[in-house]
Amino acid sequence: MAANQASTDVIIVGAGPVGLFAVFQLGLAGLKAYMVDILDKPGGQCAELYPEKPIYDIPGLPVCTGQELTDRLLEQIRPFEPVLHFGEMAAALDKTEVGHWRLSTDTGRIITAPVLVIAAGGGSFVPKRPPIPGIEAYEATRSVLYAVRRVENLHNKDLVVAGGGDSALDWTINLAPLARSLTLVHRRPEFRAAPHTVRKMRDLESQGLVRFELGQPAGLKGSDGRLEAVVIKRMDGSTAELAADALLPFFGLTMKLGPIAGFGLNLNENLIPVDTERFETSTKGIFAIGDINTYPGKLKLILSGFHEAALMAQAAYRYVHPDKKLRFQYTTSSSELQRLLKVA
Numbered sequence: 086m087a088a089n090q091a092s093t094d095v096i097i098v099g100a101g102p103v104g105l106f107a108v109f110q111l112g113l114a115g116l117k118a119y120m121v122d123i124l125d126k127p128g129g130q131c132a133e134l135y136p137e138k139p140i141y142d143i144p145g146l147p148v149c150t151g152q153e154l155t156d157r158l159l160e161q162i163r164p165f166e167p168v169l170h171f172g173e174m175a176a177a178l179d180k181t182e183v184g185h186w187r188l189s190t191d192t193g194r195i196i197t198a199p200v201l202v203i204a205a206g207g208g209s210f211v212p213k214r215p216p217i218p219g220i221e222a223y224e225a226t227r228s229v230l231y232a233v234r235r236v237e238n239l240h241n242k243d244l245v246v247a248g249g250g251d252s253a254l255d256w257t258i259n260l261a262p263l264a265r266s267l268t269l270v271h272r273r274p275e276f277r278a279a280p281h282t283v284r285k286m287r288d289l290e291s292q293g294l295v296r297f298e299l300g301q302p303a304g305l306k307g308s309d310g311r312l313e314a315v316v317i318k319r320m321d322g323s324t325a326e327l328a329a330d331a332l333l334p335f336f337g338l339t340m341k342l343g344p345i346a347g348f349g350l351n352l353n354e355n356l357i358p359v360d361t362e363r364f365e366t367s368t369k370g371i372f373a374i375g376d377i378n379t380y381p382g383k384l385k386l387i388l389s390g391f392h393e394a395a396l397m398a399q400a401a402y403r404y405v406h407p408d409k410k411l412r413f414q415y416t417t418s419s420s421e422l423q424r425l426l427k428v429a
């Protein structure tokens with residue numbers, strides 16, 4: 086099998102808290118999981134939207150932050166050695182000759198399995214695009230980048246980074262030493278990033294490695310999708326043209342259902358209807374758990390997703406092992422489960 090092809094028991098789309106706990110429940114049933122997430126890290130909304138905020142309604146954990154919950158879930162699933170692919174979007178789905186699901190990601194990876202679990206939350210996080218006329222042509226040539234996958238492509242280039250949050254400042258700090266020039270553009274003198282990151286950026290500015298402009302990107306100049314300059318509109322109303330090979334706008338993320346809408350599932354206002362016994366969709370062998378699903382009485386809470394993951398795993402087992410019966414067991418007393426958990 087090619088390096089970017091794999092076959093497993095269950096594919097999980099989405100490494101948010103619910104997808105991560107699904108790995109645990111599937112693992113207890115002896116099922117192996119592969120996960121894909123478009124983000125570059127696990128934790129979904131908890132890690133992306135509120136890593137430092139306290140959560141008070143996780144059973145048994147009176148208080149923990151979004152990042153702590155993610156870290157604890159990762160620790161809990163470690164014994165099951167899931168295969169996690171980050172920075173990849175689940176892009177297309179079809180069936181193999183033997184009736185398994187074949188998921189393709191936007192990087193060309195192909196994973197096949199008898200069961201697909203969609204734990205995609207509110208959908209994929211997609212970068213907010215600045216309202217610049219004609220920006221699409223430069224996105225296609227990767228002269229406008231919303232994420233940096235290959236730092237080496239930006240060596241010795243004139244770069245314009247836009248935004249005032251952690252991503253904008255982190256990339257400013259990482260790229261300034263290797264760029265030919267780097268200008269950070271932000272519409273306010275204050276930043277939303279961590280104070281130590283702001284200090285680092287200011288140090289680089291005083292060393293002449295970063296130039297700061299108070300304004301917003303307003304236009305792009307170039308030809309055939311090759312960027313030559315970013316036009317910025319300063320807050321005092323003046324404009325300036327900055328020589329640029331690439332513009333990196335970091336204006337936050339929005340959530341869109343994205344390619345899952347084309348997987349052939351019944352949808353109800355961008356949510357996936359499921360039954361409440363197995364959390365299976367209208368298509369056999371495809372389950373939906375967590376914020377992405379809908380059923381009467383659904384509460385978009387992490388604990389609801391955890392419950393859904395447990396019942397989903399029981400039903401998934403029957404697809405992977407149609408000839409076997411899954412025995413109900415407690416982790417406290419089952420030596421078989423303790424062996425799987427590597428605590429025995």
Ligand code: FAD
Pocket residue numbers: 098099100101102103104121122123124128129130131134135139140141142173174175176204205206207208209210342343344345374375376377385386387388390
């Ligand atoms: P998500 O956390 O949304 O994760 C889904 C993952 O799927 C994402 O990482 C996404 O990148 C990925 N994905 C989507 N589409 C694709 C695709 N096509 N390919 C690859 N990956 C894809 N809940 C509580 O219970 N208690 C709280 O106190 C609480 N506080 C909250 C505070 C805030 C500010 C917010 C925004 C939410 C809060 N919630 C809280 C809600 C909670 O975060 C969600 O219920 C929970 O994150 C849902 O988990 P999930 O795994 O279903 O989805």
